[in-house]
Amino acid sequence: MTQLPPVHVEGVAFWTAQLPDWQTARAVIRGESLPPQARIARPTPALLAPTERRRAPDTVAVALEVGMRACEAAGQDPAMLAAVFASTHGDLAISDYLCATLAATPALISPTRFHNSVHNAAAGYWSIGTKAHAPYTALSASVHTFGNGLLEAATQALSAGQPVLYVAFDAEARGALASMAPSRGLLGVAVVLGVETPAKPSRRLTLTVAPCDTPRPTSARSPAASLVAHNALAPCLPFFEALADPSPRALVLTLGEQLELQVGLQ
């Protein structure tokens, strides 16, 4: 068992079709309001110049939206932050398109979609849009993606002694791949993790890596659960339920088949 020194959650962001910002999501998680009926198809990434914006797929749009909102909430300049981007599947719609086109008409692959198909596309668009020269990481860890991304971001913040932006997202699966890697809707979340006690109130986050026989992740139980339950990133919700609750909370995320991440929020 390994416990990391605490980090501070300086800013939080959340986006899904019916919960398009953290304030709305937090109120719904707490049961203070019902989710809006209106569903927003995708956020508009104002960060990007028109040329990048018109090429940005949904995965990039949601990643940039939550990244910007988390930096705003933290009062941090996005250009100065190292960043970790995590996604279970990347852009499955593009992966399906590439597979189907390669099988049928391989000479007719869209260069734009090929350009957008890589797992670090969102991170690349982010660094273009923010003009950030800070390092970024793009990772995937199957169903354990959110916990591994959180651990990576906290580890980087602690080792560098600098705040780190953590962005996680997953989108709708399409075509044949949807039968193997199902995911519904568009979901993006972000936090800025800092190592110094911020001037404004923040939550203190303590992470412990613990070997186990079988991970027992905390289940989502808020009214927001049904809105994200079928997205591949749904395992992130218990963490945001804990953030929405101002009282100290503990929860478990999975890191692997025999490894769990014990999360304390004070």
Place this chain on the structure above:
Amino acid sequence: MAVSQSDGERELAELIVTALNLEGVLPEEIDPEAPLFKTGLGLDSIDALELALEISKRYGFQLRSDDENNVHIFASLRSLAQHIAQHRVN
């Protein structure tokens, strides 16, 4: 802005706006003689590849990336529409 487009130019203008997901550009407002790249519509090299792909699919002939006449072919909506009219199979 009122511009005079032939039927072929109008059809190509619609393909460009749709294929490249151009924001705030109406097909009927693309000046047939204005540059498509850099100035004018402000397209870039990825757009050129994407456009060549869409033209291949729609009109049934290949636009080659190593064609030395590409600068002239892709100069404007008018020059591209004329090239398509001369080579189209579909």
